[in-house]
Amino acid sequence: MLGSRSRDDTTHTGSRSIDAMISEILANADIQINGRRPWDLHLHHPDTLSRFAAQRSLGLGESYMDGWWDCDAIDEFITRILRAGADGISQPRWMVAVQLAGYALRNRQSLRRSRQVAEKHYDLDNHLFQLMLDPTMAYSCGYWKDAATLHEAQQAKLDLICRKLELEPGMTLLDIGCGWGSLVEHATRHYGVRAHGVTVSSEQADLARERCKELPVEIMLKDYRTVTGHYDRVVSVGMFEHVGRRNYHTFMKTAANLLKDRGLMLLHTIGNNLSSAAHDAWIDKYIFPNGELPSIKQIARAAEPFYVVEDIQNFGPDYAKTLKAWDANFQANWDQLKDRYDDRFFRMWHYYLNVCAGGFRARHIQLWQWVFSKPGQRSRTYHAPR
Structure with missing residues (x-):
């Protein structure tokens, strides 16, 4: 009996020690347990902090989905964690090592897995x-920059891209990763171009075709690596995050082969401050499987054989505002969705939008727009609009 009690006491003491360690990490980020501020955590399960310690990012997200904890401002909670340099709570070193080994053994963004x-x-x-x-x-x-609403901000982004590409009537535009057709619709309506859009999502393709049926737009359901032809302009918005470092060279080469000699290419992508193949375990499992954020170094190295860099713009903090606007819409319209999805999905989606917002607000991740031209093809100085 004495030995059994001793083991139980050790386990209990160990659990208290882990809880104390996580509590200290949170306190250093100015986060209180069961505090009154919007970014403080409210715990509903005694093993919550231990789950954070054991499973890091995955445990943080899954325990929120399970209702083990709540926070009125998850985005602010994440911002404080990252700014305090406590992001080790979300990604242990052994997990990063496993991920790097996995990248060495397989291409997670292969054509078969795309x-x-x-x-x-x-x-x-x-x-x-x-x-x-x-x-x-x-x-x-x-x-x-000059927008007061989400719709104004998105229209401004679409127009900024068109102006950076110096679109003119009659030009041909290829949009790699066209989504639901927002850019090809805007470019054809307002700039008189003819556009092709490429997506791997059948749902996106169907809606994009419906939205653009009266416009000179063709939507193709295929991987970018299988596209052929030549275009005056090539653009990719929010798709490069799914390419993966083992395919960055292939992406840049493919886009360069599709771009006419005097053309311009614009790349709009989320980016990492550091070059790494690591990924967030929770985001990978529940939101964007096989995703990977590039660094400036990785993009530049992949682009170097094919392009001149004409311009780079970073407006990463704008993504925090965008994500919060999406979350406000999601919550406001939940009554129209709850018959299709359960409360666990609601918590998952709310968590996703706010965790990402916190990452951008902390400047842990960025949003870049790159403009490329082909070497030796443009003799005049490029002046990027802002």
Whole structure:
């Protein structure tokens, strides 16, 4: 009996020690347990902190989905964690090592696996995205410089891209990862171009075709690696995050082969501050399987053999505002969705939008727009609009 009690005491002491360690990490980020501020955590299960310690990012997200904890401002909670340098709570070193080994052994973004993210996320439900997004159906960062609403921010982003590409009537435009057709619709309506859009999502393709049926737009359901032809302009918005570092060179080479000599290419992508193949375990499992965020170094190295870099713009903080606007729409329209989805899905989606918002607000991740030209093809200085 003495030995049994001793083991129980040790386990209990160990659990208290883990809880104390996580509590200290949170306190250093100015986060209180059961505090009164919006970013403080409210625990509903005694093993919550131990689950954080054992499973890190996955445990943090899954325990929220399970109702083990709540927080009025998850985005602010994440921002404080990241700014305090306590992000080790979300990604242990052994998990990063396992991920790196996995990348060495297989291409997670191969042609065969390219539809996995569509099946998991983009094919989920057009009705969900219609209720969450603005009327443009743009599912990427809005440009809030002079915008007061989500719709204004998305229209400003679409127009900014068109102006950076120097679109003119009669030009041909290829949109790699066209989503529900927001950019090809805007470009053909307002700039008089003819456009092709490429997506791996059948749900996106169907809605994009319906939205653009009266316009000179063709939507193709295929992987970017199988596209042929030559275009005056090539653009990719919010798709490069699914390419993967083992395919960055292939993407850049493919786009360069599709781009006419005097053309321009614009790449709009979320990016990492550091070069890494690691990914967030919860996001990978529940939201974007096989996703990977590039660094400036990784993009530049992949682009170097094919392009001149004409411009780079970073408006990462605008993504936090965009994500919060999407979350407000999602919550406001939940009554129209709850017959299709359960409360666990609600918590998962709310968590996803706010965790990402916190990452952008902390400047842990960025949003870049790159403009490329082909070497030796443009003699005049490029002046990027802002």
